[in-house]
Amino acid sequence: MGEKIDYIKLASNKPKGKRPYFHDDPAVERVLNITMAIAGELAVMRERMDSIERLLEKKGSISREEIETFVPETKEQEEQRQTWHAEYIGRILRIVQQEQEELENPDKSMEEIANDINEM
């Protein structure tokens, strides 16, 4: 053999082709990417906790092997798990959704509302 590869470094290689940056400041892009990676790891941890909780509930005691191989056992459990992800993503990307809502239904500024109320 003798072909051991540094899989950790290789897994994060960049693909060939210049990477597009969408924000005016690349630092924003950088921080966003790190934040999303952390968000992903929190989701992974939450799913692991979910496995532990369900197994504890079911058996009273659990092994690490059981956690490693646990998969949802009913359609209801599948939906609960995927719903958690959907809720979680909705939560952490709140600002994007809110900006979209503002775009669809623009609000007046507080100064404008204050002036309005002043006339009410």
Added chain:
Amino acid sequence: MSVRNLPPVYNKIAQHAVFPKMNHDERARYNFLANLNKHLAHVSQGNKTAFENRVEPKFEQEHGRKMASTEELKEAISKDAHYQVWSSLRRSTMEMRQQAGRSIVLRQAEELRDKVRALNEGKDSLVLDDSVEVPPYLLACDNHIMPGSYHTELIEDDVTPAANYDTGLFVTTAGLLGRYSDGGGKAIVSWVKKTYPDFSPKRILDIGCGMGHNVLPIAKAFPDAEVIAIDTGAPMLRYAHARAMDLGITNVKFMQMDAAKTTFEDESFDWVQSTMFFHETGGKSIYKIMDEVYRVLKPKGLTLHIEQPQYTDDMSLFEKFIRDWDALNNNEPYWSKMHDIEPIELMSSSGFREEDFMQIGAKAENDLDDGSEKADEPEDHGRSPIWNVFGAIKN
């Protein structure tokens, strides 16, 4: 019922002997990414609102005229805050998907290679040829931002590019291609069987077969046919062959060959098929490949090509622009140029008669679809399993 269509849990994906081993957290990471993809597909509607409500009005105010091209649109929308954050998140999601897939397969590169070797050993249905060069259009960038693309070998007889592809397609498409990611192949089989019930091809050629996920349903549907699947990527072919062996499909021969210069005899196939292949080629090669399709096809033979939806004249500038998002930002650059070619012209330039040209719509057949009612949701441009199929009978 949920008001949203949740992606299937990752453990629904079909297992086979060379599928990478995945642990609990690796499955969870893919569940997160499938949900994130789904979320962004919904949020992408915000780009349309941003375009209509502020990008377009601002442009018209500044220029005193309407936008004239997707280039102008791109320049204008690139400054929009919503478009910026959506694009940045979408790109980031694709990068995370690649990182997640590679971290699964690279840690077990040797075990995967050994399993594939054991299944492939002594079989004459895998024909590799190291004199076949990777076409320049595949070397220009790494398609789908897969580092190393389809061809790079990190160890001797590497199969990790294919194994990574196999694990991740289910995530990017939110499981809409089915448990074996073969919804495209299944759809074309159903259409062919329905349209030509008496068609019994003796020899079938699949070009740009990748890991063979779309050729297997064809081989299964025509078990007496000799099926040949070609690709230039050796890692893809090794894995495809081992996967087919384990799934019990033995009438496919996987061969390393460039679709633009095959070694097959003239008029030697009854059916030449490609699935999501042409948009990953190049502007000159596409014509050479179609010439080759015409050459190897028997008279009365059938050729079909599943592709991304075509642009139409009634499509808005915005729709054209957003349909190209994946092409430009998920490294499938030729897709943004292929719109300029009319499939009918591509085929007729190779000798097919215009009156024999056909074009149909196709939708993936998904064995995970339980028939339950789905909430309406926007099309995820470039990811939805809704395709254009073009082809002809050779006369």
